Amino acid sequence: MLEAELESGVIAKRGIDIVRGEGCHIWDADGKMYLDMGASYGVCNVGHCNPRVVRAIEEQAKKLIYVSSSYDNGSRKELMERLLSVSPPGMSRVFLCNSGTESMEAAIKFAFGKTGRRGLVAAKRAFHGRSLGSLSLTFNPSHRQGMEGCLLPVKFANFADMDSLRGIVDEETAAVVLEPIQGEGGVHVPPEGYLRDVRNLCDEMGALLIVDEVQTGLCRTGDFFAIQHEGVTPDVMCVGKSLGGGLPIAAAVLGETMGQMEKGSHGSTFGGSPLACAAGVAALEFMEEERLDLRAMELGARFMEGLLEMEHPLVREVRGRGLMIGLELKVRAGPYLSALLERGIAAIPTGATVIRFLPPLVISEEDIDDAVQTIGEVLNG
Numbered sequence: 001m002l003e004a005e006l007e008s009g010v011i012a013k014r015g016i017d018i019v020r021g022e023g024c025h026i027w028d029a030d031g032k033m034y035l036d037m038g039a040s041y042g043v044c045n046v047g048h049c050n051p052r053v054v055r056a057i058e059e060q061a062k063k064l065i066y067v068s069s070s071y072d073n074g075s076r077k078e079l080m081e082r083l084l085s086v087s088p089p090g091m092s093r094v095f096l097c098n099s100g101t102e103s104m105e106a107a108i109k110f111a112f113g114k115t116g117r118r119g120l121v122a123a124k125r126a127f128h129g130r131s132l133g134s135l136s137l138t139f140n141p142s143h144r145q146g147m148e149g150c151l152l153p154v155k156f157a158n159f160a161d162m163d164s165l166r167g168i169v170d171e172e173t174a175a176v177v178l179e180p181i182q183g184e185g186g187v188h189v190p191p192e193g194y195l196r197d198v199r200n201l202c203d204e205m206g207a208l209l210i211v212d213e214v215q216t217g218l219c220r221t222g223d224f225f226a227i228q229h230e231g232v233t234p235d236v237m238c239v240g241k242s243l244g245g246g247l248p249i250a251a252a253v254l255g256e257t258m259g260q261m262e263k264g265s266h267g268s269t270f271g272g273s274p275l276a277c278a279a280g281v282a283a284l285e286f287m288e289e290e291r292l293d294l295r296a297m298e299l300g301a302r303f304m305e306g307l308l309e310m311e312h313p314l315v316r317e318v319r320g321r322g323l324m325i326g327l328e329l330k331v332r333a334g335p336y337l338s339a340l341l342e343r344g345i346a347a348i349p350t351g352a353t354v355i356r357f358l359p360p361l362v363i364s365e366e367d368i369d370d371a372v373q374t375i376g377e378v379l380n381g
């Protein structure tokens with residue numbers, strides 16, 4: 001029986017059975033190799049089955065897989081310390097959970113609790129998750145469809161447009177929620193200074209700034225977190241995807257400005273399980289030691305240059321920073337994504353016309369160059 005007949009139906013399946021992964025490659029049941037240019041939606045920044053992560057999981061699994069976070073545990077403590085040490089200055093506490101969506105839910109509740117206000121402002125094209133709270137912040141009408149009347153009231157400003165934001169943020173705004181670079185929305189990089197201006201506006205209006213670094217974080221864009229590019233400290237920073245080196249773990253990192261949340265006001269059974277934390281410690285150590293931030297910057301520049309040099313007539317724009325790159329075509333991207341997959345390159349769609357690349361940050365120069373060549377050939381048809 002095919003998985004598609006078992007699964008609820010919500011997942012769009014690609015019809016490929018993946019059995020193994022190593023570094024930036026994955027293999028299907030027939031032994032065909034694919035270059036995972038989407039890092040499986042940004043989860044595998046340190047590569048598939050990173051040996052350091054595998055070792056940490058093995059060792060932790062023998063000691064303790066799970067214990068409630070009401071008990072202290074060395075792996076959990078080390079993860080929180082490491083995460084804070086790479087976060088922007090002034091971040092001081094961590095709430096651990098299991099997914100990016102859950103980190104957004106926590107951020108929303110913390111913002112409501114801290115400010116006593118109920119207003120939320122997000123950006124058009126934003127993606128923050130699909131549970132009812134996080135979906136309220138997600139703009140795409142196709143994700144919201146059918147849930148009218150069930151969502152929190154959220155006002156949407158144009159992304160990267162201070163005038164639009166100024167007209168919307170008011171005394172009722174608990175928080176402005178932004179991706180530093182929009183991912184699902186099509187890889188949109190704001191102009192220099194935008195995030196600093198947003199920070200200032202929030203301070204002026206007494207609103208909190210929540211940044212969603214679930215996709216942009218953990219070295220993806222050339223900094224440990226994309227917000228560090230502008231030296232901005234948010235009140236809450238949501239982290240997920242690659243944090244556990246492939247295991248599910250995510251975090252809402254809190255600024256000193258947030259103080260301490262009220263005991264019992266939120267929680268999570270599996271959030272911060274020792275197994276996921278041990279994997280996370282190994283993943284963060286690897287990112288720091290291998291300087292994946294610098295690697296993303298260098299290889300991203302090489303990739304971007306390669307795509308730009310093609311000067312392909314089908315390409316409308318190449319956008320991004322570090323190894324987060326969107327290739328916008330003048331035509332629908334679907335057929336080209338399929339052709340790339342056929343040629344062993346797994347990229348991710350974003351909207352109708354954009355192909356998104358989020359390769360593992362351990363990708364080699366050679367694999368980047370080969371990918372650029374194949375992309376060119378596929379575009380030539």
Ligand SMILES: *Cc1c(COP(=O)(O)O)cnc(C)c1O
Pocket residue numbers: 098099100101102127128129179183184212213214215216240241
């Ligand atoms: C993937 C993603 C999320 C949701 O994370 P999940 O782990 O799928 O719940 C939220 N925000 C952004 C920016 C994302 O890319």
